[in-house]
Amino acid sequence: MELADLTAHELLELISKKELSPQEVVKSCIDRLERYESKIKAYLFIRNPEEVINSVKEDAPYSAIPIAIKDNILVKGLPNTCASKILANFIAPYNATVIERLNKRSFNIMGKTNLDEFAMGSSTENSAFGPTRNPWDIERVPGGSSGGSAASVAIGSAIWALGSDTGGSIRQPASFCGVVGLKPTYGTVSRYGLVAFASSLDQIGPITKDVTDCALLYSFINGYDPNDSTSLNIKPYIYSPLKGDIKGIKIGLIRELLGEGVDPLVKRCMEDVVKTFEDLGAVVEEVSLPHISYSVPTYYILAPAEASSNLARFDGVRYGFRASGKTAEEMMSNTRGEGFGPEVKRRIMLGTYVLSAGYYEAFYLKALKFRNLIASDFRKVFERFDVLISPTSPILPFKLGEKVENPLEMYLADICTIPINLAGLPAISIPCGFVDNLPVGLQIIGPVFSEAKLFEVAYGFEQATPFHKKRPQLGGITNGV
Amino acid sequence: MEYEVNIGIEIHAELLTKSKVFCSCPVQFGAPPNTLTCPVCLGLPGALPVLNKKAVEYAILTALALNCKINRNAIFHRKNYFYPDLPKNYQISQYDTPIGIQGYLEIETSNGRKRIRIRRVHLEEDTGKLIHSGGRITGSDMSFVDFNRSGVPLLEIVSEPDISSPEEAKEYLINVRDILIFLGVCDGKMEEGSMRCEANVSIRKKGSDKLGTKTELKNINSFRAVERALQYEIERQVELVSRGKEVIQETRHWDEKNEKTVSMRSKEEAHDYRYFPEPDLVPLEIDDAWIENLRSQIPELPEEKYERYKNLGLTPYEAKLLAHDLELSIFFDRAIKLYNNPRNIANWLLVDVTKELKDRNKAITQTLLTPEIMAELLLLIDEGKISGRIAKDILPELIDKGVSPKKIIEEKNLIQITDTSALLSIIDQVLKENAGVVEEYKRGKEKSFMYLVGQVMKLTKGKANPKLVNELLKKALG
Numbered sequence: 001m002e003l004a005d006l007t008a009h010e011l012l013e014l015i016s017k018k019e020l021s022p023q024e025v026v027k028s029c030i031d032r033l034e035r036y037e038s039k040i041k042a043y044l045f046i047r048n049p050e051e052v053i054n055s056v057k058e059d060a061p062y063s064a065i066p067i068a069i070k071d072n073i074l075v076k077g078l079p080n081t082c083a084s085k086i087l088a089n090f091i092a093p094y095n096a097t098v099i100e101r102l103n104k105r106s107f108n109i110m111g112k113t114n115l116d117e118f119a120m121g122s123s124t125e126n127s128a129f130g131p132t133r134n135p136w137d138i139e140r141v142p143g144g145s146s147g148g149s150a151a152s153v154a155i156g157s158a159i160w161a162l163g164s165d166t167g168g169s170i171r172q173p174a175s176f177c178g179v180v181g182l183k184p185t186y187g188t189v190s191r192y193g194l195v196a197f198a199s200s201l202d203q204i205g206p207i208t209k210d211v212t213d214c215a216l217l218y219s220f221i222n223g224y225d226p227n228d229s230t231s232l233n234i235k236p237y238i239y240s241p242l243k244g245d246i247k248g249i250k251i252g253l254i255r256e257l258l259g260e261g262v263d264p265l266v267k268r269c270m271e272d273v274v275k276t277f278e279d280l281g282a283v284v285e286e287v288s289l290p291h292i293s294y295s296v297p298t299y300y301i302l303a304p305a306e307a308s309s310n311l312a313r314f315d316g317v318r319y320g321f322r323a324s325g326k327t328a329e330e331m332m333s334n335t336r337g338e339g340f341g342p343e344v345k346r347r348i349m350l351g352t353y354v355l356s357a358g359y360y361e362a363f364y365l366k367a368l369k370f371r372n373l374i375a376s377d378f379r380k381v382f383e384r385f386d387v388l389i390s391p392t393s394p395i396l397p398f399k400l401g402e403k404v405e406n407p408l409e410m411y412l413a414d415i416c417t418i419p420i421n422l423a424g425l426p427a428i429s430i431p432c433g434f435v436d437n438l439p440v441g442l443q444i445i446g447p448v449f450s451e452a453k454l455f456e457v458a459y460g461f462e463q464a465t466p467f468h469k470k471r472p473q474l475g476g477i478t479n480g481v
Numbered sequence: 482m483e484y485e486v487n488i489g490i491e492i493h494a495e496l497l498t499k500s501k502v503f504c505s506c507p508v509q510f511g512a513p514p515n516t517l518t519c520p521v522c523l524g525l526p527g528a529l530p531v532l533n534k535k536a537v538e539y540a541i542l543t544a545l546a547l548n549c550k551i552n553r554n555a556i557f558h559r560k561n562y563f564y565p566d567l568p569k570n571y572q573i574s575q576y577d578t579p580i581g582i583q584g585y586l587e588i589e590t591s592n593g594r595k596r597i598r599i600r601r602v603h604l605e606e607d608t609g610k611l612i613h614s615g616g617r618i619t620g621s622d623m624s625f626v627d628f629n630r631s632g633v634p635l636l637e638i639v640s641e642p643d644i645s646s647p648e649e650a651k652e653y654l655i656n657v658r659d660i661l662i663f664l665g666v667c668d669g670k671m672e673e674g675s676m677r678c679e680a681n682v683s684i685r686k687k688g689s690d691k692l693g694t695k696t697e698l699k700n701i702n703s704f705r706a707v708e709r710a711l712q713y714e715i716e717r718q719v720e721l722v723s724r725g726k727e728v729i730q731e732t733r734h735w736d737e738k739n740e741k742t743v744s745m746r747s748k749e750e751a752h753d754y755r756y757f758p759e760p761d762l763v764p765l766e767i768d769d770a771w772i773e774n775l776r777s778q779i780p781e782l783p784e785e786k787y788e789r790y791k792n793l794g795l796t797p798y799e800a801k802l803l804a805h806d807l808e809l810s811i812f813f814d815r816a817i818k819l820y821n822n823p824r825n826i827a828n829w830l831l832v833d834v835t836k837e838l839k840d841r842n843k844a845i846t847q848t849l850l851t852p853e854i855m856a857e858l859l860l861l862i863d864e865g866k867i868s869g870r871i872a873k874d875i876l877p878e879l880i881d882k883g884v885s886p887k888k889i890i891e892e893k894n895l896i897q898i899t900d901t902s903a904l905l906s907i908i909d910q911v912l913k914e915n916a917g918v919v920e921e922y923k924r925g926k927e928k929s930f931m932y933l934v935g936q937v938m939k940l941t942k943g944k945a946n947p948k949l950v951n952e953l954l955k956k957a958l959g
Binding site for chain 1: 561756
């Protein structure tokens with residue numbers, strides 16, 4: 001174990017006991033970067049190591065714990081590419097609200113992490129600057145779209161990270177990389193300064209090594225922001241040490257998310273999960289959410305519809321990449337043609353189509369109705385259950401290139417995470433087992449604003465199992481490539 | 482063949498809020514390009530809109546003044562189209578749930594009063610402004626964008642095609658403009674672009690119940706242009722139809738210089754704006770208490786003022802002129818509380834004061850003339866202390882210096898001579914010096930009397946009470 005393998009709360013404790021000098025953590029993370037980043041490629045931009053070390057302040061403990069930020073969250077003065085050629089030269093001129101909040105505690109940013117272009121994808125292969133690799137097996141994808149953030153935490157080049165989640169983009173890479181990821185309740189974390197993919201679904205959330213770190217980081221970023229009209233003016237979550245007592249709680253196991261298309265090895269992990277929960281005194285029952293199977297088609301109408309409009313601003317007129325053209329229209333058209341990658345174009349076209357005259361009612365409005373039905377399924381079930389569980393991903397981390405030619409198959413693999421965004425609910429993914437040394441993630445879902453309860457349930461499971469202690473066999477990497 | 486004309490008018494009014502509709506940048510004209518911008522109104526990645534409450538209130542106020550129903554749950558939509566002056570390449574606007582619907586406005590026409598129905602009043606954001614090198618888009622090799630205007634709140638007011646002539650269209654526009662000005666929500670300056678107008682026109686055979694094919698007219702930048710553009714377009718359509726040809730549905734540009742409308746683009750190339758609910762904003766909930774509170778803030782509007790002024794004894798012409806001029810009417814209303822002869826004040830304001838204001842190209846509030854000064858001046862005339870002539874002579878000084886008329890006439894010794902003995906001695910002198918004229922008068926030459934009056938006035942430097950001079954002179958001439 002090196003310092004980079006520890007969690008933030010462990011490191012903070014060591015620092016407060018003066019058993020550790022604050023710079024040492026940063027140095028340990030930089031050491032990881034130097035050793036493995038060329039293989040993993042978690043980052044699109046890394047701050048000058050000296051600058052990161054110099055940013056450590058004695059009176060600001062969080063400055064000692066490097067954080068990685070997904071490259072679609074604006075940090076003033078740093079590049080913000082969204083892993084797209086169209087923003088290749090874009091430097092953020094202002095801070096996202098979450099960054100302002102972290103700055104108040106002098107958080108120390110290691111760099112900006114790789115993602116699927118504009119957060120569209122589940123493998124980080126759709127990055128214009130090359131894929132990120134999974135620290136557990138560099139032949140495999142780290143998941144996505146927050147693959148860079150998850151990989152950086154797994155390998156220890158950052159102690160924790162921020163990602164964004166529109167249909168699973170925090171939870172699925174957390175699952176693939178064997179770390180913890182939270183998709184908060186919609187409206188609890190400000191989206192101001194997050195480059196929008198699908199505004200009604202996007203949420204920023206933490207990616208960490210364990211549940212305690214996750215709760216801590218969430219407590220720093222959540223809360224009302226007047227700059228985001230969809231941010232909710234409610235009492236924010238405040239961290240207090242977790243107990244993990246889950247005796248007597250009622251857990252629903254979602255039947256539809258354990259059916260066809262789920263890897264049998266993942267299913268077996270879920271059987272162990274149920275047993276663990278029962279041993280801890282929880283009551284687990286199977287439950288059905290009838291409309292959940294419509295989640296993927298619903299999502300792939302609504303998310304591209306919003307994206308087609310959100311991404312319209314990238315036109316070469318004011319910032320970012322600009323292609324040439326004889327007229328303004330030709331310039332804009334060429335800029336977008338050359339600047340966007342194939343997956344982004346596919347979704348813009350999908351979205352434009354479903355919003356077009358004559359198709360709006362048939363697609364967009366119908367999808368909105370299904371979104372309501374899915375949300376109402378969850379509301380009903382939460383009358384009987386405290387939390388619901390499912391695998392985070394129906395499949396194990398797959399090999400690079402394996403699904404590139406088949407986007408539909410890739411879309412379908414998001415079945416477990418997408419319904420949660422559609423319903424605006426919070427869900428956490430935590431490690432719940434390993435298959436052939438590849439991590440498997442458990443998703444725990446709660447009603448709106450139940451983050452505190454999610455942390456307790458997740459913590460209870462985590463403390464009863466060894467999975468969160470496991471780290472990737474970093475030595476193997478050099479042999480891999 | 483007789484034709485009937487149907488005109489619908491779409492007005493865009495820039496609201497006079499302090500800040501823009503979705504960010505806190507100031508609304509201000511004439512600032513250096515791109516100095517009034519922020520991530521939100523520049524459409525930077527990650528920026529989000531926050532609705533300006535004041536802009537909503539202005540929209541509700543206007544909708545109420547135009548007799549609209551208010552949508553309790555108004556939703557903003559995105560209107561998607563690409564244009565370099567539109568930073569997000571979508572405009573936040575309203576679609577099927579605008580703030581106001583089903584209103585109306587009554588106007589005076591040559592056939593009496595007429596109700597023009599208003600379809601909708603909605604709130605949206607303005608675009609930036611393109612500036613082409615060389616001044617024109619054609620042949621220009623470079624264009625610049627100024628985003629100072631981007632995000633300025635715009636109110637869109639759409640009428641039904643109830644307007645039947647260019648004159649009615651102008652009357653409707655003037656009425657809407659005056660309401661906006663009286664509400665204080667827009668300065669209504671068409672020439673400066675703070676109020677813009679588009680019109681759709683169609684003609685049909687008299688008695689037909691189906692509307693004809695319409696054309697949309699753009700680039701109408703003044704009240705005069707509205708009338709002329711519509712007149713031209715109606716004549717063009719009548720000419721087409723009477724030759725058995727069809728009107729094509731299209732957008733036409735008013736070419737002010739050549740005084741004609743020119744085809745811009747046909748509807749086949751029309752945009753599909755792909756409206757959908759703006760996910761970055763929450764629905765706008767407008768409750769009854771809010772509406773009633775705003776309703777109570779609506780000031781007296783031109784229509785009501787007009788009726789009240791007529792009841793005060795003003796002629797319809799005077800009443801209308803005053804009622805539609807916010808500043809004059811406020812002045813008038815204050816003055817009649819100090820001096821109880823409304824017709825007299827109206828007359829002075831509309832003739833003499835208006836002339837002086839025109840000479841100075843100023844509004845009454847930009848001068849030092851106050852209702853108090855005005856009332857004092859008119860009282861001095863009524864009391865016989867000065868003549869109307871003197872009052873007119875000192876008016877420019879009152880307007881420019883804001884001094885008390887009493888003081889001026891005292892200082893300049895302009896108080897009217899009403900002392901009979903003083904006047905008699907002057908008359909005596911005039912009669913002696915003009916014995917020949919007196920002779921002429923006595924032989925029946927009436928004009929000579931006026932000459933003698935003039936001589937008396939000349940000697941008194943205009944201060945003599947003209948009525949008294951008349952009387953005394955007649956007596957003296959026996």
